[in-house]
Amino acid sequence: MSVDTHRETLGFQTEVRQLLDLMIHSLYSNKEIFLRELISNGSDAADKLRFEALTDDALFEGDSDLKIGVRYDRKARTVTVTDNGIGMSRAEVIEHIGTIAKSGTREFLAALSGDRAKDARLIGQFGVGFYSAFIVADRVTLVTRRAGLGPEHGIRWESDGKGEYTVETVERRQRGTEITLHLKEGEDEFLDGHRLRAVVRKYSDHIPIPIVMASESGKGEDEVVNRASALWARPKNEIKPEEYEEFYKHVAHDFEPPLAHVHSRVEGRQEYISLLYVPRHAPFDLWERDRRHGVKLYVRRVFIMDDAEQLLPNYLRFVRGVIDSNDLPLNVSREILQRSRDIDAIRAGSVKKTLDLLTELAERDKEKYATFWKEFGRVLKEGIIEDPGNREAIAKLLRFASTHADNGSEDVSLADYAARMKPGQEKIYYITADSLPAARHSPHLEIFRQKGVEVLLLHDRIDEWLMTHLTEFEKKPLVSVAKGDLDLGGLEDADERKRHEEAAVAHKELVERIKRALGERVKDVRVTHRLTNSPACLVVDQWDVSVNLGRLLKAAGQAYPQGKPILEVNPGHPLVQRLRDERAEDRFADWSTLLFDQASLAEGGSLEDPAGFVRRLNALLLAVSPPSSG
Numbered sequence: 035m036s037v038d039t040h041r042e043t044l045g046f047q048t049e050v051r052q053l054l055d056l057m058i059h060s061l062y063s064n065k066e067i068f069l070r071e072l073i074s075n076g077s078d079a080a081d082k083l084r085f086e087a088l089t090d091d092a093l094f095e096g097d098s099d100l101k102i103g104v105r106y107d108r109k110a111r112t113v114t115v116t117d118n119g120i121g122m123s124r125a126e127v128i129e130h131i132g133t134i135a136k137s138g139t140r141e142f143l144a145a146l147s148g149d150r151a152k153d154a155r156l157i158g159q160f161g162v163g164f165y166s167a168f169i170v171a172d173r174v175t176l177v178t179r180r181a182g183l184g185p186e187h188g189i190r191w192e193s194d195g196k197g198e199y200t201v202e203t204v205e206r207r208q209r210g211t212e213i214t215l216h217l218k219e220g221e222d223e224f225l226d227g228h229r230l231r232a233v234v235r236k237y238s239d240h241i242p243i244p245i246v247m248a249s250e251s252g253k254g255e256d257e258v259v260n261r262a263s264a265l266w267a268r269p270k271n272e273i274k275p276e277e278y279e280e281f282y283k284h285v286a287h288d289f290e291p292p293l294a295h296v297h298s299r300v301e302g303r304q305e306y307i308s309l310l311y312v313p314r315h316a317p318f319d320l321w322e323r324d325r326r327h328g329v330k331l332y333v334r335r336v337f338i339m340d341d342a343e344q345l346l347p348n349y350l351r352f353v354r355g356v357i358d359s360n361d362l363p364l365n366v367s368r369e370i371l372q373r374s375r376d377i378d379a380i381r382a383g384s385v386k387k388t389l390d391l392l393t394e395l396a397e398r399d400k401e402k403y404a405t406f407w408k409e410f411g412r413v414l415k416e417g418i419i420e421d422p423g424n425r426e427a428i429a430k431l432l433r434f435a436s437t438h439a440d441n442g443s444e445d446v447s448l449a450d451y452a453a454r455m456k457p458g459q460e461k462i463y464y465i466t467a468d469s470l471p472a473a474r475h476s477p478h479l480e481i482f483r484q485k486g487v488e489v490l491l492l493h494d495r496i497d498e499w500l501m502t503h504l505t506e507f508e509k510k511p512l513v514s515v516a517k518g519d520l521d522l523g524g525l526e527d528a529d530e531r532k533r534h535e536e537a538a539v540a541h542k543e544l545v546e547r548i549k550r551a552l553g554e555r556v557k558d559v560r561v562t563h564r565l566t567n568s569p570a571c572l573v574v575d576q577w578d579v580s581v582n583l584g585r586l587l588k589a590a591g592q593a594y595p596q597g598k599p600i601l602e603v604n605p606g607h608p609l610v611q612r613l614r615d616e617r618a619e620d621r622f623a624d625w626s627t628l629l630f631d632q633a634s635l636a637e638g639g640s641l642e643d644p645a646g647f648v649r650r651l652n653a654l655l656l657a658v659s660p661p662s663s664g
């Protein structure tokens with residue numbers, strides 16, 4: 035096999051170029067973090083080597099003492115970070131260092147506003163990693179060799195961060211990666227051992243392998259600058275909040291501190307340590323299937339894998355951190371994890387820890403919980419469907435908008451609702467619609483508003499599915515105000531019920547006529563109890579697919595059992611009264627159709643025959659308004 039030693043000049047992917055530019059400007063005020071990012075990568079590289087060496091000891095090449103080095107050269111004006119981790123092949127360098135293989139990159143760039151502080155936050159969220167070197171350097175040289183490849187497979191990569199980079203194959207005895215930053219004019223503060231040490235201790239103390247620097251004594255000896263032990267294995271009371279925070283930034287590749295964390299050591303039949311964090315912001319790829327950076331699995335301090343899906347269910351995919359098992363074998367694979375009882379126990383325990391953490395956050399810090407809900411509420415809702423065993427705990431964590439404050443903010447819990455229920459109210463009422471305004475202004479709410487009964491306003495796509503799985507809360511049934519026969523139970527007195535019955539009898543003929551006129555379009559027509567202001571509304575039978583869900587399924591191109599709606603009419607409304615008096619059958623049919631169509635529109639639905647609707651509406655307008663003589 036011939037070795038490709040040629041030197042080639044390649045262009046950065048457009049996105050990289052844009053990102054580099056923005057990053058350098060917006061992160062400049064926090065420039066020292068370049069060191070944290072490079073050390074973090076070195077530590078990941080060491081983890082990867084240790085893991086691969088589990089099955090191939092030769093990869094260590096006789097040197098299993100994994101460490102990171104930081105040094106500087108005042109004359110050459112360089113800072114160099116080295117590691118003896120996994121290293122990279124030529125293809126890997128080109129793939130990882132020249133491109134951003136992240137989904138959502140374009141969306142991310144589009145989200146940038148030009149406002150420096152805001153963009154810095156976004157860029158931090160996105161993760162800049164290696165590229166942060168260009169904040170302080172105008173030239174970066176990376177020399178690396180992949181563990182297991184011969185010394186002739188060394189790679190030298192160099193760039194000024196402007197648009198192009200070169201790669202060439204070089205001889206390199208030492209496995210791992212060495213990154214040299216040629217500092218920009220004015221960045222000489224980093225050519226100082228004290229300054230570098232302070233930065234390392236501030237951000238990288240938790241890195242579990244030694245970070246080595248030459249001692250300042252001038253005698254040429256090395257010293258370890260960080261604590262070099264796995265943070266999660268230390269006793270909780272000895273870990274400072276800043277340490278938890280920096281460790282989070284490392285495992286989650288996040289620039290922002292987390293919202294909350296839970297650290298626990300489980301002993302007994304299963305022994306493991308978990309340190310789980312809830313981020314402050316949703317990552318850009320939260321909705322992507324192949325996202326990365328979840329919870330890392332360690333076995334007795336040895337890194338095993340990133341993002342092991344088996345450790346937490348999908349609806350907790352926003353959680354970051356580590357789980358370190360004492361019981362799993364070191365050679366555990368994804369396949370083994372799938373059928374491991376040990377993992378089942380760890381997973382169940384970790385879910386409980388996470389839900390407890392969120393419950394505590396919701397009780398202790400409403401503002402933080404609101405942040406959490408805004409970022410991850412939609413994901414958590416999936417848990418109601420995905421995890422029946424924890425449904426009750428998850429239900430308590432849900433937040434909804436409601437007619438109580440009626441300001442659209444999603445901050446009402448089911449417990450809040452239950453505490454506000456009226457005397458005689460047995461059910462929790464909700465409405466689903468495809469937008470908040472549609473929910474809020476739905477005619478179905480009229481009677482509830484009149485009686486001062488709170489209704490939850492659900493307008494997320496997932497809410498329809500959610501509610502098919504969430505049928506009760508603390509023994510109180512959850513019912514849609516747009517489904518079934520409205521049974522207000524104890525909210526209605528005998529008088530009202532009697533009036534309903536009388537109305538049904540009194541308007542029997544009208545109802546029958548409308549039913550005949552609408553024919554196949556409706557399942558039934560009846561006199562409403564829900565409307566006070568609107569002439570008509572559509573409802574579906576208790577067990578039929580709701581009008582809103584039907585619309586979603588149709589939009590998704592799915593076939594579903596099409597339950598026909600029931601038209602409810604309000605005989606107190608002048609339009610309906612006018613209709614009752616109409617003797618001409620064809621006009622009666624037209625106006626019945628109009629009533630049906632507008633009820634559908636009020637629901638946020640679309641019409642089958644919009645032109646017909648307009649024609650009928652115009653005819654009606656002409657018929658009811660006498661020609662003006664002005």
Ligand SMILES: Nc1ncnc2c1ncn2[C@@H]1O[C@H](COP(=O)(O)OP(=O)(O)OP(=O)(O)O)[C@@H](O)[C@H]1O
Binds near residue numbers: 119121160161165211
């Ligand atoms: N010291 C290193 N040794 C081996 N591989 C490295 C090293 N530094 C970077 N890499 C490779 O380059 C990739 C990109 O690194 P970079 O720091 O840009 O992003 P990241 O660490 O993957 O994620 P993020 O951008 O979220 O921090 C890494 O995922 C890794 O594969």
